[in-house]
Amino acid sequence: MKINPYEHKVQYYETDKMQIVHHSNYIRWFEEARVDFLDQVGMPYEAVEAAGLISPVVSVECRYHGMTRFGDRVLIYPGIEKFNGARLVISYEVREKETGEVRCSGRSTHCYLNEEGHPVNLKRVNPRLYQIYMEAMDLEFAEPLPPVI
Numbered sequence: 001m002k003i004n005p006y007e008h009k010v011q012y013y014e015t016d017k018m019q020i021v022h023h024s025n026y027i028r029w030f031e032e033a034r035v036d037f038l039d040q041v042g043m044p045y046e047a048v049e050a051a052g053l054i055s056p057v058v059s060v061e062c063r064y065h066g067m068t069r070f071g072d073r074v075l076i077y078p079g080i081e082k083f084n085g086a087r088l089v090i091s092y093e094v095r096e097k098e099t100g101e102v103r104c105s106g107r108s109t110h111c112y113l114n115e116e117g118h119p120v121n122l123k124r125v126n127p128r129l130y131q132i133y134m135e136a137m138d139l140e141f142a143e144p145l146p147p148v149i
Contacts, residue, residue: 006033033076062106
């Protein structure tokens, strides 16, 4: 199975007085790309919640490489960096669609909790979801990442 990067067109409200995307929006784009990624691998977040699980963000980091402006289109390439059943680390690379220039990179770490808010290991409580994540670690993008500029 091959997946597609998530595409986002920068909206005016996402920019600051300098007409550059405000840094906080990249974190939102990570979430949009993560939800899209989970949809593509066959485990939409709604299904995770329907299984009685939640997956809060434990940490997030973002590194800015270049400026993104109103009207730009970016492709966000998410991927599972680490997964052990209890914690999931997803990495992200945000690239300008036309040039392939890296604008931002980062990662988010998530844990899994049951409905009572207690930590769980997916391998034990939901082997199907665990297997989906394990298989998603080796997915490739339908189109290769453009060269870094």
